[in-house]
Amino acid sequence: xxDSDFRILRNLIxxxxxxLAKGDRHGNNILVLEEQSSSTAYSLxxxxxxxxxxxxxxxxxxxxxxxxxxxxxxRADFIIVAAVGTKRWIVYIELKAGNKPxxxxxxxxxxxxxxxxxCRAVGQIFWRQTGxxxxxxxxxxxxxxxxxxxxxxxxxxxxTPAVHDTPENMLRIGSPANGTLxxxxxxxxxxxxx
Numbered sequence: 735x736x737d738s739d740f741r742i743l744r745n746l747i748x749x750x751x752x753x754l755a756k757g758d759r760h761g762n763n764i765l766v767l768e769e770q771s772s773s774t775a776y777s778l779x780x781x782x783x784x785x786x787x788x789x790x791x792x793x794x795x796x797x798x799x800x801x802x803x804x805x806x807x808x809r810a811d812f813i814i815v816a817a818v819g820t821k822r823w824i825v826y827i828e829l830k831a832g833n834k835p836x837x838x839x840x841x842x843x844x845x846x847x848x849x850x851x852x853c854r855a856v857g858q859i860f861w862r863q864t865g866x867x868x869x870x871x872x873x874x875x876x877x878x879x880x881x882x883x884x885x886x887x888x889x890x891x892x893x894t895p896a897v898h899d900t901p902e903n904m905l906r907i908g909s910p911a912n913g914t915l916x917x918x919x920x921x922x923x924x925x926x927x928x
Contacts, residue, residue, distance in 0.1 A: 739867055740786055742857050743815060753789035753812070765789050767812050769829050776831045776882045779914040780814075787816040787917075790853075792826075792846045805841030806848075813846050815867070816917070822872045824850065825920050826901075830880045843876045843901040875921050876904040882913055898922075 744752070755763040758781070767789060768777040790813040800806045810828040817823070826846040828839050850867070857866035865871070875898055898905035905922065907915065 738863060739815070739857075740788070740817075742861050742863060742866055743788060743790075743853070746853065746857060746861070747790055751791045751794040753791065755783050755785075755787050763787065765814065767827065767829060769811055769831075771831055774831050776829070777913060778827075778829055778879055778882055778910065780920070781914055781916050783814075783917045784816050784818045787814065789814045790850075792849050795849060805838070806845065808838070808842040808845040809849055810839075810842040810846035813850050814920070815872075818917075818921075823875065823921055824867075824872045825875045825877060826850075827877045827879060827920070829882055830878070831882055833880050834878075839878045839904065840901040843878075843904060847874075847901075873921070874899050876901050877907065877920050878904050879907045879910060879915070881909040 753765055753767060755765050758764050762781060763783045763785060765780040765783050765787065766777055767780065768775070791811070792809045792813050793811050795809065797807055797809075802808075810826050812827045812829070814823070814825040814827065816825070826843045828834075828842045828846075830839075854867040854869075857863050877898065897903070905920070907919070
């Protein structure tokens, strides 16, 4: 991500709606994404994130005043914006302690994409940065992580498309070991991510 994109996002988004990377005991960067449902709290730790990374808590933004007949009021939990070398990434993530219908998750991922489009427009208009978060410069990934609170490994791996760049082709991850995932698994299908 360009320095200006990162700087603008840090100044544009309120602190309570941002998750910044922190160091683990080995000196690697991690993001800890925490969610609270009506019955339980759970978190996902993303390991080995790049230096230029931040996560936006998309569900912290007010619900839009749409009718919602097509799911347009929904939003995924997080949007990660990151840069690895010259590659720039936007990863939309929906976290669930259990399972959720695929249609609903797709709507949430689409809603998070719309939220980021709004942020892009604000940066371009109010900050006068015409290239701010230009979608052509970023690879987009859509991820659903389910059964986070379970401490078992999935018994069967589902086939996923090589590139999960649309909500319809989202990457589905179930029961991540110890509630952790490496960043590279979120952008899988790209050999340039280490």
